[in-house]
Amino acid sequence: xxxxxxxxxxxxVVVVVVAAAGIPASxxxxxxxxxxxxxxxxxxxxxxxxxADVDNAIVPGLFQSAVDVMNAWAKTVNKQGGLxxxxxxxxxxxxxxxxxETRNATIKACADDFxxxxxAAIFMSNVDDLVNCENSKGEAIGIPDLPxxxxxxxxxxxxxxxxxxxxxxxxxxxxxxxxxxYSVQKGDSExxxxxxxxxxxxxxxxxxxPTTRNADIAAFEAGVDAGMVKDGEGFYDVSARSQQxxxxxxxxxxxxxxxxxxxxGTAPGIMALLRKEAVIQGVDSVKVWACNQGxxxxxYLDQAGAEAEGTHATLQFLPFYTDYKSNASxxxxxxxxxxxxxxxxxxxxxxxxxxxxxxxxxxxxxxxxPLTRQTLLDALKDxxxxxxxxxxxxxxVGNHQISPCFAVAQVKNGKWVREYPxxxxxxxxxKSNIVDMKAEIR
Numbered sequence: 001x002x003x004x005x006x007x008x009x010x011x012x013v014v015v016v017v018v019a020a021a022g023i024p025a026s027x028x029x030x031x032x033x034x035x036x037x038x039x040x041x042x043x044x045x046x047x048x049x050x051x052a053d054v055d056n057a058i059v060p061g062l063f064q065s066a067v068d069v070m071n072a073w074a075k076t077v078n079k080q081g082g083l084x085x086x087x088x089x090x091x092x093x094x095x096x097x098x099x100x101e102t103r104n105a106t107i108k109a110c111a112d113d114f115x116x117x118x119x120a121a122i123f124m125s126n127v128d129d130l131v132n133c134e135n136s137k138g139e140a141i142g143i144p145d146l147p148x149x150x151x152x153x154x155x156x157x158x159x160x161x162x163x164x165x166x167x168x169x170x171x172x173x174x175x176x177x178x179x180x181x182y183s184v185q186k187g188d189s190e191x192x193x194x195x196x197x198x199x200x201x202x203x204x205x206x207x208x209x210p211t212t213r214n215a216d217i218a219a220f221e222a223g224v225d226a227g228m229v230k231d232g233e234g235f236y237d238v239s240a241r242s243q244q245x246x247x248x249x250x251x252x253x254x255x256x257x258x259x260x261x262x263x264x265g266t267a268p269g270i271m272a273l274l275r276k277e278a279v280i281q282g283v284d285s286v287k288v289w290a291c292n293q294g295x296x297x298x299x300y301l302d303q304a305g306a307e308a309e310g311t312h313a314t315l316q317f318l319p320f321y322t323d324y325k326s327n328a329s330x331x332x333x334x335x336x337x338x339x340x341x342x343x344x345x346x347x348x349x350x351x352x353x354x355x356x357x358x359x360x361x362x363x364x365x366x367x368x369x370p371l372t373r374q375t376l377l378d379a380l381k382d383x384x385x386x387x388x389x390x391x392x393x394x395x396x397v398g399n400h401q402i403s404p405c406f407a408v409a410q411v412k413n414g415k416w417v418r419e420y421p422x423x424x425x426x427x428x429x430x431k432s433n434i435v436d437m438k439a440e441i442r
Contacts, residue, residue, distance in 0.1 A: 033084070033085030033086070034084055034085065034365040034370070034371055035370040035371065036084065036086075036370055036371035036372070037136060037370050037371075037372055038114060038135050038136045038371075038372040038373050039110075039111070039112070039113070039114065039134075039135060039136050039143075039373070040112060040113040040114030040115070041086070041114045041371065041372075042086070043086070044086055044087060045086050045087050045088075045089050046082075046083055046084065046086045046087070046088050046089065046114050046361075047089045047091055047112060047113045047114055048070070048074070048088060048089070048090055048091065048113055048114060048115055048116075048117045048357070049090075049091045049092075049093055049105075049108070049109035049112070049113040049115070049116045049117070049119075050066055050067055050070040050090060050091070050092050050093070050116070050117060050118050050119050050350075051093050051095050051102070051105045051106065051109060051116055051119040051121050051124075051147075052064075052066040052067055052092070052094065052095060052118075052119050052120045052121060053094070053095050053096060053097040053120065053121055053122055053123075054067060054094050054096070055094050055096050056096050056097035056098070058097055058208065058240065058241060059097070059240050059241075059267065062097060062120075063119075063120035063121075063149070063346060065344050065346050065347035065350065066118055066119060066120045066148055066149075066346065066347070066350040067090075067092050068337065068347065069118065069148075069333070069337070069347045069348075069350040069351050069354070070090050070092075070117065070118045070350060070354060071090055072333065072336035072337050073088075073118075073333075073336070073351065073354040073358075074088040074089070074090045075336060076332060076336045077358070083358060083361055084361055084362075084365055084371055091109070091112060091113055093105040093108055093109060095119075095121040095123065095124075097122060097123065098123060099123040099125060099126070102121045102123045102124055102125075102126075103126050103129065105121070106124075106126075106127070106129040106130050107129045109130075109143060110129055110130065110133035110134075110143050113143070114143075114144075114373065114376075115143060115144040115145070115146065115357060115373070115376060116130065116143060116144070116145045116146065116147070117146045117147075117353050117354055117357045118146065118147065118148045118350035118351075118353040118354050118357075119145075119147045119148060119149075119350075119353075120147065120148050120149035120346065120349075120350070121147075122151055122152070122208075122209060123152070123209070124147075124150065124151075124152045124154065124155040125152045125154050125155075126154060127145075127154050127155055127158045127160075127161075130142060130143055130145050130158060130160055130161075131158055131159060131160055133160075133373075135372065135373050135374065136372075141373060141374050141377070142159065142160035142373070142377070143160060143373060144160055144162070144357075144360075144373060144376050144377055144380060145158060145160050145161045145162070146161075146162055146163055146353045146356050146357050146360075146380075147161065147163050147353060148163070148346065148349035148350035148351075148352065148353045149346065149349055149350075150163055153170055153172075153175055153214075156170050156172070157170065157172035157175060160377065162356065162360075162380040162381075162383065162397055162398070162400070163352070163353060163356065163397065164316070164349075164352045164353075164356065164386065164388065164392055164395055164397060164403075165395060165397075165400065165401065165402035165403070166185075166316055166402065167184065167185040167188075167219050167292075167314070167316065167402070167406075168182050168183070168184050168185070168216075168218045168219050168402070169182060169183040169184075169400065169401065169402040170182055171183070171436070179438045179439055180438070180439070181436060181437070181438050182218035182436070182437060182438075182439055183401070183402055183434055183435070183436050184218050184219055184221075184222040184434065184435055184436075184437055184439075185219065185222070185316075185402060185404065185406060185433055185434060186219075186222040186223065186225070186226050186433060186434070186435050187404065187406050187428055187430060187432075187433030187434075188314040188406050188408060189222060189223035189226040189227075189228060190226050190433075191408060191420060191428065192261075192288055192290065192312075193226060193227050193228065195420075196260070196287045196288055197287075198227070198229075199227075199228045199229070199260055199261040199287070199288060200228065200229035200230070200231050200257065200259055200260060200261060201228075201229075201230075201231050201254060201257070201259035201260060201261030201262050201263075201286070202230070202231055202232060202233075202234060202235075202236055202250060202253060202254060202259060202261070202262055202263075203216075203220045203223075203230075203234065203235050203236070203262075203263045203264075203265060204235075204236050204237075204238040204250070204263070204264050204265055204266050204270060204274070205217065205220075205235055205236065205237050205238065205265050205266065206237075206238070206239075206240065206265060206266040206267070207237035207238055207239045207266070208239060208240060213237065216265040216292075217235070217439050218437065218439035220235060220263070220265070221437065221439045222435060222437060223263075225435075225437065228261060231253055231254065231257035231259045232253040232256075232257065233253075236250055238250075238266050238270055239266075240266055240267035240269065240270065242270060242273070243273075244273040244276060244277055247270070247273050247274055247277050248277060248281075250274065250277075251274065251277045251278050251281050251283055252281065254278070254283055254285070254286065255281055255282075255283050255285075258285045259285060259286060260285055260286055260287040260288065261286065261287070261288050261290070262274060262278075262286055262288070262289050262290070263290045263291070264289075264290070264291045264292070264295070265292055267294065268291065268294050268295045268297070268299060268300040268303065269300075269303050271289070271291050271295055271300065271304065271311065272300060272303035272304035272305075272307065272308070274289075275289060275304050275307035275308065275311070276304070276307050278307075279307060288312060289310060289311045289312065290311070290312040290313070290314065291311060291312065291313050291314075292313070292314060293313060293314065293315050293316065293317075293345035293346075293349075294345055294346065295311060295313045295345075296313040296315060296319070296321075296344070296345040296409055296416060297343070297344035297345060298341055298344075299344070301411065301414065301415075301416070306414075308411045308414070309411055309412070309413075309414070310410065310411060310412075311410065311411045312408055312409070312410050312419065313345075313408070313409045313410075313416070314406060314407075314408055315345065315406065315407045315408065315409060316392055316393075316403065316405065316406055316407075317345075317348050317349075317352070317388075317391050317392050317407075318330065318390070318391055318392075318407065318425065318427075319407055319409040319416065319417075319418045320333075320334070320340060320343055320348060321340060321343075321409075321415070321416045321417075322409075322416070322417055322418045322424065323418065323424050323425055324340050324343075326424050326425045327389070327390050327391060327425065328389065329351075329355065329388065329389040329390070329391055330391060333348070333351050348391070351388075351391070352388045352391065352392065355388045355389065355391075356380075356383065356386060356388070356397065359383070359386065360376055360379040360380045360383060361376060361379070363379040363382065363383075364376050364378065364379040367379075380397070380398060381398045382398055383396075383397040383398045384396045384397070384398050384399065390425070392405065392427075393405020393406075393427045393429050402434060403429070404429050404430060404431055404432075404433035404434045405427035405428065405429040405433075406427060406428055406433065407419075407420065407421065407426075407427050407428065408420040
């Protein structure tokens with residue numbers, strides 16, 4: 001299975017790790033530099049590519065957070081002596097929300113870098129140049145790909161892709177089936193139903209590409225399967241560029257049906273416009289305004305203003321605005337970024353990719369073999385309980401399985417606070433949160 005949407009014990013034979021901070025100990029790294037031989041790695045450097053959609057006309061600066069977080073991670077690691085005794089160098093390659101630019105980026109990464117880490121490229125629909133990338137010996141073993149966000153099935157099902165999965169996971173052996181099968185996180189839907197009673201309403205889907213749209217459908221269908229009821233068409237395609245007037249028909253549907261549920265699966269700005277339009281139309285029936293992790297940042301609060309109050313967000317990571325002091329790695333990230341207010345949900349997804357890369361490098365080195373793309377891929381396949389030093393619930397990354405763990409945050413008095421579970425540093429991790437289901441996509 002491969003994922004569609006966002007603290008293993010380190011084998012310390014060669015590398016000593018400061019576990020509390022999640023950063024290699026500089027003295028040990030300098031004292032015992034492991035052998036390495038491959039593209040993108042030398043005696044002094046490890047070059048890592050981050051491929052992300054930043055400069056584009058649709059959503060300018062879309063995944064700038066991926067670039068900022070990878071630079072922050074590298075700066076932090078390098079201050080502690082580097083990784084595998086080498087300085088980490090970040091090569092940002094802008095995929096520009098464009099298929100051609102995205103493929104060019106993969107070609108460049110293959111030629112120059114040891115791995116692709118922390119990226120977020122929506123149009124990663126052709127991964128041939130990642131999968132068939134040649135190592136320094138001319139062998140087409142592929143380049144390790146550890147994205148923060150991976151939406152396209154081609155990337156999700158790539159044999160060189162490894163990441164902490166989000167709320168849906170495509171069964172790649174059913175990719176060509178009609179319909180395909182997914183593993184789906186349904187725990188959040190069951191939580192909302194148990195707390196707020198019977199829920200009926202609408203969901204918005206990202207309309208820019210089938211890739212982004214289909215990534216959400218299985219999760220929404222799981223909510224319906226759990227007992228939620230669609231009003232009107234139920235699922236509505238909405239572009240991230242939509243103006244508030246274009247959302248009027250959706251809120252009219254909510255008003256006519258007396259809907260008490262609205263879930264936004266597209267850009268956070270759309271959630272802000274939905275809330276504002278609801279005020280204009282006098283809609284007061286909605287008990288639950290819910291959103292994906294993209295809303296969980298200060299930008300959404302600024303966009304929605306007073307209308308943000310009460311918004312919920314389903315998270316696969318700790319609610320960092322309230323929990324970061326309880327987790328050493330989140331504290332490290334917040335410090336590196338210049339404060340917790342500079343963090344975002346998408347940025348944390350990138351941080352997970354960086355920590356996975358760091359952990360896998362340490363495990364590859366611990367085998368005593370030279371550090372190569374192949375030994376890194378082997379180490380990634382052996383990541384069966386990755387929890388990013390407690391930031392997320394444990395997941396079998398090596399077998400591309402999603403974690404059942406989730407948390408919910410809510411806006412109260414203009415700030416994001418932890419809603420569920422109540423205890424800081426915890427998740428709801430019931431095994432029953434995951435269900436396999438078929439979902440019609442188009």
